[in-house]
Each structure stands twice: as structure tokens, then as C-alpha cells.
Amino acid sequence: MNDNNSVAALPEPVMDDKGNKPESKSRLWIWIASLIILVALIGVGIFFLFRASPGTTAQIRDVFIIVMALVSLVIGVALVILIVQIASLINLIQNEVKPILKSTTDTVNTLKGTTDFLSQNFVDPVIKLNGSLAGLMKLLDLLKIIR
Known part of the structure; x- marks a missing residue:
């Protein structure tokens, strides 16, 4: 039975060696990939407009x-x-x-x-x-x- 004055400890978040959360690293790579795809699509569109x-x-x-x-x-x-x-x-x-x-x-x-x-x-x-x-x-x- 828990005492009303005690608070259960929360688990520590998982960090990499630089102190960043793994989710933030994967989000960064998703943004970078999205930006590269967007630039490529714009380039393809400009190419077809010239033709x-x-x-x-x-x-x-x-x-x-x-x-x-x-x-x-x-x-x-x-x-x-x-x-x-x-x-x-x-x-x-x-x-x-x-x-x-x-x-x-x-x-x-x-x-x-x-x-x-x-x-x-x-x-x-x-x-x-x-x-x-x-x-x-x-x-x-x-x-x-x-x-």
C-alpha cells in the first residue's frame, strides 16, 4: 500500500551519448528527407516546364x-x-x-x-x-x- 506522501518515480527518458532523445533525431532525418524530396520535385517540375x-x-x-x-x-x-x-x-x-x-x-x-x-x-x-x-x-x- 502506498503512503500518500510518497510519489512514484518516473522512468528516466532514453538519451543518446549527446543527450538527445532518439525521437528528435529521427524527426530531424524525416525533415531533411522531406526537404530533399521537395527540392527534387521542384527541379523535375522546372525541367518539364522548359521542355x-x-x-x-x-x-x-x-x-x-x-x-x-x-x-x-x-x-x-x-x-x-x-x-x-x-x-x-x-x-x-x-x-x-x-x-x-x-x-x-x-x-x-x-x-x-x-x-x-x-x-x-x-x-x-x-x-x-x-x-x-x-x-x-x-x-x-x-x-x-x-x-
């Missing part, structure tokens, strides 16, 4: 122009959404975070004043009283009144 007739090349060029226009439109919409999100974040910072920071600063200043007050009116007199009592005890010990 194609001018009419076919013009049609493919027109399709790419349309695709680029659509991509530009999507990027424009994404930028507008990003600007709106930044504006809402700025609004959040100005209207919610700044008042919280001001309230926190006021609380810290109040706490500082309270500690100064306690230090002057409670701690200092107690320290002085303890010092006086220690001096009195030493005097009485020297006079052999109290041992």
Missing part, C-alpha cells in the same frame, strides 16, 4: 500568378487579424494590468509603512528593554547578588 510548349508554360505561369494573388490576400487578412489582436492586447494592458500594478504598488507601500511603524514602536523598545535587562543581570552577577 513544354510556350502555351503550356504560359498557362502554368497564369495559374501561379493567381495562386500568388490568393496567398497575398490570405496574408493581408492574417495581418489585419494580427493588428486587431495587438490592439486588444494593448487595451488589456492599459485597462487591466496597469490598475493591478498600481494596486500592488500601493499595497507594498502600505506594508512598508506598517513594518516601519512596528519597528519603531514595538521592536526597538523590546530590544532596548532586553539590553537593559541583560546589563542589569550582569551588574547583579558582578555584585554577587544573583548567580
Whole structure:
């Protein structure tokens, strides 16, 4: 039966000699292979475009122009959404975070004043009283009144 205060130890992840996980190494090789295949496909496509007739090349060029226009439109919409999100974040910072920071600063200043007050009116007199009592005890010990 397990004690509520004990926590079962998790197994250590398997690492290679450089401290990397084996999954990350295999993912890296997958990305590299994908990139090489993509570059090869682009090269094959360019080769066949050079061998194609001018009419076919013009049609493919027109399709790419349309695709680029659509991509530009999507990027424009994404930028507008990003600007709106930044504006809402700025609004959040100005209207919610700044008042919280001001309230926190006021609380810290109040706490500082309270500690100064306690230090002057409670701690200092107690320290002085303890010092006086220690001096009195030493005097009485020297006079052999109290041992």
C-alpha cells in the first residue's frame, strides 16, 4: 500500500551519448528527407516546364500568378487579424494590468509603512528593554547578588 506522501518515480527518458532523445533525431532525418524530396520535385517540375510548349508554360505561369494573388490576400487578412489582436492586447494592458500594478504598488507601500511603524514602536523598545535587562543581570552577577 502506498503512503500518500510518497510519489512514484518516473522512468528516466532514453538519451543518446549527446543527450538527445532518439525521437528528435529521427524527426530531424524525416525533415531533411522531406526537404530533399521537395527540392527534387521542384527541379523535375522546372525541367518539364522548359521542355513544354510556350502555351503550356504560359498557362502554368497564369495559374501561379493567381495562386500568388490568393496567398497575398490570405496574408493581408492574417495581418489585419494580427493588428486587431495587438490592439486588444494593448487595451488589456492599459485597462487591466496597469490598475493591478498600481494596486500592488500601493499595497507594498502600505506594508512598508506598517513594518516601519512596528519597528519603531514595538521592536526597538523590546530590544532596548532586553539590553537593559541583560546589563542589569550582569551588574547583579558582578555584585554577587544573583548567580
